[in-house]
């Protein structure tokens with residue numbers, strides 16, 4: 001259904017090949033998971049399928065790409081758009097109308113669907129994606145996850161035969177992500193839809209995937225069965241990493257397989273339970289929120305939250321899409337609209353927002369780094385060193401606009417961290433980051449906490465929360481519904497359990513490292 005033949009691509013502003021002699025075939029009704037390190041070229045590859053690359057991005061592409069056996073460069077744009085539904089990484093950038101309903105109908109209008117058919121499909125899509133109560137809301141006023149669901153819905157509504165999805169669940173809470181992926185896999189099974197889907201949090205997608213396409217940093221690719229490609233891929237989901245370390249055969253891809261392989265180990269633990277590390281002691285309270293309320297017209301986003309942040313503590317702020325995490329972070333930082341309550345702190349509070357790239361406005365990464373040093377009064381090169389730690393391969397001369405999403409987040413992070421804030425609030429910092437970059441971010445966070453800073457991470461990434469956070473605060477409908485040590489909150493929750501926690505249950509182990517230590 002999708003075929004790349006010796007495809008090569010370079011952006012105009014850069015001599016490097018982003019795709020180099022790429023060839024593969026995705027059959028009709030195949031769900032292919034595209035993986036690769038941050039900035040390796042996944043988005044570039046996906047954009048080639050509907051000619052976004054090079055038509056919108058510029059650059060030179062050679063080789064042949066066919067969809068349904070027809071050369072995409074020869075297909076009229078409209079016909080290609082009917083066949084290939086594409087959802088990019090930044091939903092807001094892709095929206096063309098103002099409200100949810102209009103957006104869902106837009107592509108069908110363009111494709112000339114009859115009015116009645118359009119109505120029916122809009123209603124169905126609203127229900128399928130659980131966004132019916134948002135139907136008349138302006139798109140700009142939606143939370144990140146709500147926007148992402150609308151973007152996916154607007155493409156699904158016209159039932160294209162090929163779906164190209166660039167990190168479609170990056171902003172979704174674990175349940176919403178599972179629902180969206182189940183929906184997509186149902187389209188694959190029932191309608192034979194062909195899906196090409198990039199995702200860093202592979203653990204979410206693997207059970208639905210028929211094949212994996214690995215994009216190497218050297219711009220070549222490998223396409224094959226899930227197990228074969230993952231076995232020696234440079235990036236692996238926790239379960240695969242665990243399986244390789246434990247010498248499990250066959251390599252487990254699902255929790256069920258993992259549990260079966262771990263059965264003996266669990267029995268041993270039952271007879272002889274291993275000691276679990278104690279949660280680190282937190283220091284003094286350095287920021288206190290009391291009765292914080294955040295209201296927007298018609299929406300109460302935060303309903304009287306009390307929260308104390310302590311020195312040396314890393315807190316994960318979790319909860320369903322739209323439950324008020326971002327609104328609370330802005331209130332803690334002091335810049336958000338707070339309708340009632342107060343936040344007291346004597347310390348410098350820094351926030352890295354969800355739409356991090358809005359903060360990048362200079363002409364090159366180097367200039368952003370230099371400005372970061374100057375603003376923070378740090379020695380020249382400090383921001384650059386922080387950045388290099390996060391993403392070693394970044395091109396300092398690149399225009400921030402031309403960076404991959406993960407690279408953009410890394411730049412904003414580096415610029416904020418160099419300012420040495422004592423309270424650091426990070427809104428979804430792992431979007432677009434691969435496991436390696438996340439590990440580095442985790443180390444950076446651990447270092448900050450060790451220096452006595454308090455860090456809060458709003459995240460849907462349970463693996464990140466397990467690795468890096470000592471405390472988890474869960475919100476629902478604007479209120480804090482649970483708050484405690486990460487191990488207690490994460491291991492006891494069905495929704496928030498990590499892959500390892502599910503395999504080790506009832507022993508509350510959260511990470512591969514912890515499992516390996518306990519199994520020794």
Ligand SMILES: Nc1ncnc2c1ncn2[C@@H]1O[C@H](COP(=O)(O)OP(=O)(O)OP(=O)(O)O)[C@@H](O)[C@H]1O
Nearest residue numbers: 011038039040041042043044402403404405406407
């Ligand atoms: N318009 C552009 N001009 C020049 N270089 C670009 C442009 N867009 C992307 N790049 C570069 O091409 C490389 C691949 O980017 P791409 O967005 O395809 O990566 P990715 O694998 O999707 O990354 P991520 O996982 O962070 O989303 C990156 O190094 C990026 O800086």
Ligand SMILES: Nc1ncnc2c1ncn2[C@@H]1O[C@H](COP(=O)(O)OP(=O)(O)OP(=O)(O)O)[C@@H](O)[C@H]1O
Nearest residue numbers: 141142143144145296301321322323324325326327
């Ligand atoms: N400017 C705004 N106008 C109206 N409603 C808003 C506005 N900003 C946010 N909201 C609403 O407030 C609620 C909380 O939004 P918030 O962005 O804080 O949620 P969140 O927990 O960060 O969500 P996500 O996980 O999807 O990022 C949502 O229902 C959202 O639609």
